Amino acid sequence: MTCKNDQYETVCKDEFSELHTKLDVIDVALRGNGKPGIQIRLDRLEQDRISRSKVTWFILGALTTVAGSIVSAWIRGLL
The missing domain is CATH 1.20.5 (Single alpha-helices involved in coiled-coils or other helix-helix interfaces)
Structure with missing residues (x-):
């Protein structure tokens, strides 16, 4: 999937940020992060x-x- 610069700033950037947040939550659930x-x-x-x-x-x-x-x-x- 490719994004044009303006499309990246308006749509893709927020989507990628949301995906990274969800992946971090899954990673914490799997590994524990101290617990x-x-x-x-x-x-x-x-x-x-x-x-x-x-x-x-x-x-x-x-x-x-x-x-x-x-x-x-x-x-x-x-x-």
Whole structure:
């Protein structure tokens, strides 16, 4: 897109300024500008999900071991 000089001053300059302002707002939202942005917040959510998944599997493994021990003791007649 090309703008003539007078058209640039009357129309394009304001449009470009508005676009730069909108891009700055998007950049601040993504990067955070001193506070957590979308990238960091998303990474934290993903890390939290991974941690919860590991804890869930650990608990399921422990419960399976306990259940297996109880069934084994019951079969051997210890309970």
